[in-house]
Structure formats: structure tokens, C-alpha cells
Amino acid sequence: EVQLVESGGGLVQPGGSLRLSCAGYGFTFSNFWMSWVRQSPGKGLEWVANIKPDGSDKYYVDSVKGRFTISRDNAQNSLYLQLNSLRVEDTAVYYCARDYLWGRSPWGQGTMVIVSS
Amino acid sequence: QSALTQPPSASGSPGQSVTISCTGTSSDVGGYNYVSWYQQHPGKAPKLMIYEVSKRPSGVPDRFSGSKSGNTASLTVSGLQAEDEADYYCCSYAGTSNWVFGTGTKVTFL
Numbered sequence: 421e422v423q424l425v426e427s428g429g430g431l432v433q434p435g436g437s438l439r440l441s442c443a444g445y446g447f448t449f450s451n452f453w454m455s456w457v458r459q460s461p462g463k464g465l466e467w468v469a470n471i472k473p474d475g476s477d478k479y480y481v482d483s484v485k486g487r488f489t490i491s492r493d494n495a496q497n498s499l500y501l502q503l504n505s506l507r508v509e510d511t512a513v514y515y516c517a518r519d520y521l522w523g524r525s526p527w528g529q530g531t532m533v534i535v536s537s
Numbered sequence: 538q539s540a541l542t543q544p545p546s547a548s549g550s551p552g553q554s555v556t557i558s559c560t561g562t563s564s565d566v567g568g569y570n571y572v573s574w575y576q577q578h579p580g581k582a583p584k585l586m587i588y589e590v591s592k593r594p595s596g597v598p599d600r601f602s603g604s605k606s607g608n609t610a611s612l613t614v615s616g617l618q619a620e621d622e623a624d625y626y627c628c629s630y631a632g633t634s635n636w637v638f639g640t641g642t643k644v645t646f647l
Contacts, residue, residue, distance in 0.1 A: 455636075457583075457638075464540065464626060464638060464639070464640050464641040465575070465583065465626050465628070465638040465641070466540075466638060467628070467635070467636040467637065467638060470634060470636075477634070479633070479634040479635060481538060481635070482538060515582060515583070520585070521585070521588040521589070521592070521594060522571045522573065522588050522589050522630070523573035523575075523585045523587075523588035523589075523594075523628070524573070524575075524583075524585060524628075525584070525585035525594060526582075526584075526585075527582040527583050527584070528582065529582055530582060
């Protein structure tokens with residue numbers, strides 16, 4: 421079964437940092453673009469970043485450029501998102517997803533990031 | 538990178554059809570045939586229902602169909618069933634490997 425499992429969320433103060441992880445199972449991880457998508461409480465989905473299969477190209481939504489860094493370790497079938505200089509408005513459930521068929525499938529169960537003092 | 542515009546809600550009776558619109562610009566929906574649709578039940582992760590405007594992944598019922606005209610994409614759910622009550626989000630490629638989601642539509646029974 422193709423599956424993604426995120427971890428690393430938690431409560432952090434404004435200005436703080438956090439590293440999210442996503443482990444992939446049941447597919448050849450190194451063949452696929454991977455994405456992070458977030459959802460603020462009670463709000464809609466927002467694409468955050470994605471990364472090429474070999475990690476050579478990375479793209480970000482404007483609101484996180486310079487603060488978040490996406491990376492991957494294909495040997496460990498893992499995707500990461502380093503969150504720095506966190507703001508209250510970064511509070512959200514963060515999902516990792518496989519880029520598939522010009523869409524995203526599957527998605528992980530999500531990991532909650534709360535930025536609050 | 539403004540969110541695509543969807544109606545906040547849509548409703549229909551069991552067995553009827555409901556259509557959700559997703560309006561963008563010529564820089565996203567109108568410029569590429571890379572519109573996808575996602576279904577999200579409360580507390581769950583989104584699920585891909587439609588990709589490349591009108592294609593269904595394996596396992597998605599043919600009650601779900603997609604289309605596009607100009608800068609507006611649409612998702613139609615025919616023969617509405619109880620399990621179709623959920624939030625639906627469109628998503629479009631917006632160039633330079635950027636993606637933009639819609640504002641979301643809650644589908645409920647009348």
C-alpha cells in the first residue's frame with residue numbers, strides 16, 4: 421500500500437524553528453516529485469513547496485520563501501520541511517503528498533504546527 | 538498567487554447532481570490543463586478525485602466528472618450519495634512549478 425507518514429509537529433514560539441519529516445512506503449520514492457501542503461484551522465489548503473525527484477530543484481510559495489526549506493533523502497525514503505522564523509500565521513496542519521498524475525496522491529495524515537507565545 | 542475562487546457551499550438531494558465551479562485566471566486555470574480536484578472529509582487528509590481537468594484516478598467512481606471552460610473549471614457529482622458530503626478543493630498549476638488551491642466548497646444534502 422502506498423502510504424505517507426508525517427512527524428515532527430508541535431508547539432513553538434514565534435521566531436522559532438521546527439523540522440517536519442515524512443516517510444514514504446510502498447512506492448519508489450526516488451521517482452517522484454514530493455510536496456508539502458498546509459491547512460490553517462478551519463481554512464483551505466495552501467501549497468507550500470515541492471522538490472524534484474533528485475532534489476536538485478525546489479519551489480516555494482512566496483509567503484515562506486527564505487524561511488522554509490524543503491529537502492529529501494531518497495536513501496531513507498524521506499521528505500523534510502525545515503521551518504524557521506515561524507509566525508503565528510504559519511499555524512496549520514502540514515501534509516506531505518506525492519506529486520502524481522499532475523495532482524497529489526496520496527497524502528499523509530498531517531502533522532500539526534502551532535505557533536504561539 | 539491568489540487562491541482560486543469556489544462557492545463556499547453547494548447542496549443537492551440524494552441522487553441528484555451538484556456542480557462546483559473553480560474560477561482562476563489565464564495564468565493558472567485558463568493557461569494549463571492541470572486542474573485537479575480533492576475531496577476532504579472532516580479530520581481526514583484530502584483525496585485526489587480528478588486530475589488533468591477531467592481524468593479520474595483508478596478507484597474513483599464515474600459519478601465524479603470534471604471540465605473546464607476558459608478560466609473556470611468545474612466538478613460535477615452525479616447521483617449524490619451520503620459519502621459525497623465533504624469539502625472539495627480545486628487546484629491548478631500556475632507556472633514555474635507553482636500551484637494554487639481553491640477556497641473550498643462544502644457539499645451537503647438538502
